[in-house]
Amino acid sequence: MPAIRGVVCTFCGCTCDDLEVSVEGNQVKAVKYACAIGMEKMSKCVEERDPRILVRSNGQLREAGLEEALDRAAEILANSKYPLLYGWSNTSCEAIKVGIELAEELGGVIDNTSCVCHGPGIEAAQEVGIVEGTLGQARHRADLIVYWGCNPLQAHMRHLARYTVMSSGLFRAGRKDRKLVVVDVRKTSTAKLANMFLQVKPGMDYELIQAIRMAIQDEEIEADEVAGVPVEQIEELADLMVSCEFGFLFFGLGLTQPSAKNENIAAAISLIQDLNLKTKWLLLPMRGHHNVTGANKVTLWETGYPFAVDFSHGYPRYNPGETSSVDLLTRREVDAALIVASDPVAHMPAQTAKAFTEIPMVVVDPLMTASALLADVRMPAAFVGVETEGTIYRMDGVPLRAKKLVEPPEGILPDKVILARLLERVRKLRRR
Ligand code: SF4
Known part of the structure; x- marks a missing residue:
């Protein structure tokens, strides 16, 4: 029996829709193109019921x-x-x-x-609006990707390969055409691949976002560091963000769940709005289920x-x-x-x-x-x-x-x- 093509993986929010599944005798026998988690879900879930x-x-x-x-x-x-x-x-x-x-x-x-x-992100969008885009836009156009408070290599395993840094789109050939920035409280597996990693102190994302906004406006930050990040690195990131052609910020629970919650996301949306006065930027939450x-x-x-x-x-x-x-x-x-x-x-x-x-x-x-x-x-x-x-x-x-x-x-x-x-x-x- 020929494999069923264009199967959608129903595990994480990437919902990869390019899977090929072979079925024999009412059993899933093989799953192609899914990540390890998706493979397990699509081929083994019925055994766990x-x-x-x-x-x-x-x-x-x-x-x-x-x-x-x-x-x-x-x-x-x-x-x-x-x-x-x-x-x-x-x-x-x-x-x-x-x-x-x-x-x-x-x-x-x-x-x-x-x-x-991601409820706080929804509330923030109701407060200040949102500049969302699709994963297709990230794949075809983005030359700078920022992952903030998320570790897609573990939680959304095909996100980088299918939609962002490693993917090859209409206007970006792949990794060599894109830069990756990771902001997190620890050096995650995704951070190890990044061109720039900013290690923010836990619970201080809001301060860091506001400092980046200041740097983008060319305002002077009268401190050596903000939220554990040296000001030189903040200014370097601001330059990178302003000089890219098409930036995309993806945020996870590391940004939505610290105490500032929706205020963190409202600040991130405002950052993207500021950046859109200078170049093109979009943002998206990394939805889980x-x-x-x-x-x-x-x-x-x-x-x-x-x-x-x-x-x-x-x-x-x-x-x-x-x-x-x-x-x-x-x-x-x-x-x-x-x-x-x-x-x-x-x-x-x-x-x-x-x-x-x-x-x-x-x-x-x-x-x-x-x-x-x-x-x-x-x-x-x-x-x-x-x-x-x-x-x-x-x-x-x-x-x-x-x-x-x-x-x-x-x-x-x-x-x-x-x-x-x-x-x-x-x-x-x-x-x-
Ligand atoms: S990244 Fe993996 S688990 Fe998530 S939808 Fe794609 S194949 Fe499924």
């Missing part, structure tokens, strides 16, 4: 049928006064759309994982807001800090949770995650996660991009179609189908 549908009774999880699990899940959610519907970054836009309908029906909150990753960008897009076009959307007043409201999942859980304000394609128990701060042990929880996920083990109902779903197709958004907002490569095991449904059935049941219960 636990196919059991589980319902908790008398404190213990026991196996159940899908109808019983759906009935119990619908009962939990319909009886809740203020449920949280969380996750969504590892599933398709079609499933997210159903999730939003369900949140509206329940008068609950729908939030996605950007709440704990394969469809976290889609989770923001679908939530935005359906409700007007990108994450942390509250339907408790009968219309969508958005106020991160008040309606965001970490804050709601920390204040113990929600009384039930539906977790889809995410594992907040493993990834949220411990005191926040503990809230999930105090409320009934339904989990829909292909994997047996830490959250699933604590759930009252656990329903396994098909893997998007392997066992079911779906729309996903690359980190730069380009939509792609993830393909179905193999049939899921009997009884394992796509999460959009599970959620649609759940919605139907919830509607019936609430209209009684």
Whole structure:
């Protein structure tokens, strides 16, 4: 059987769409062109799935049928006064759309994982605007790449080879035509490849960005160093940034998650705006999960807001800090949770995650996660991009179609189908 071409990898936010996958006897036999992580995901994920549908009774999880699990899940959610519907970054836009309908029906909150990753960047863009571009622009045009607070060689392994420094585009032949700058708190593997590395003191990115902005304006910095970086190096970087033809800044959680959060990103956006008065510059966040960008897009076009959307007043409201999942859980304000394609128990701060042990929880996920083990109902779903197709958004907002490569095991449904059935049941219960 010929290999399936143009397969989209559904692991990280690069969503590489050039994979070739060979399938024999309903099994993925070979994956070409993916990085090591993508290869593992696309060829081995189905082996890691636990196919059991589980319902908790008398404190213990026991196996159940899908109808019983759906009935119990619908009962939990319909009886809740203020449920949280969380996750969504590892599933398709079609499933997210159903999730939003369900949140509206329940008068609950729908939030996605950007709440704990690039949410501050979204808030900053709402404050000061944004100068975003696509990965295609980086590949074809950028002659100076800056990675700030991220280490793509480990987290987005093909980013350099496919979209930036090592890639060969229409107007840039490859590494010899491009310069690489890395700003980070430690010398990462990506930093070892850089033409220039700036080691910033932890939590002082904001100060460094403002110093670079001063240097770009030819203002004198009356200090020997800022944020641990010598002023000569800051001035050297400013010269490099102003003299390039097309610059691209990529930022990661190292910039969004220190205490200054959205102020860091607002400063980075302002830096790019300053640079655009002199030459051409764009910036992009390095989004982690394969469809976290889609989770923001679908939530935005359906409700007007990108994450942390509250339907408790009968219309969508958005106020991160008040309606965001970490804050709601920390204040113990929600009384039930539906977790889809995410594992907040493993990834949220411990005191926040503990809230999930105090409320009934339904989990829909292909994997047996830490959250699933604590759930009252656990329903396994098909893997998007392997066992079911779906729309996903690359980190730069380009939509792609993830393909179905193999049939899921009997009884394992796509999460959009599970959620649609759940919605139907919830509607019936609430209209009684
Ligand atoms: S870089 Fe990311 S999307 Fe591309 S193959 Fe690797 S894991 Fe998959």
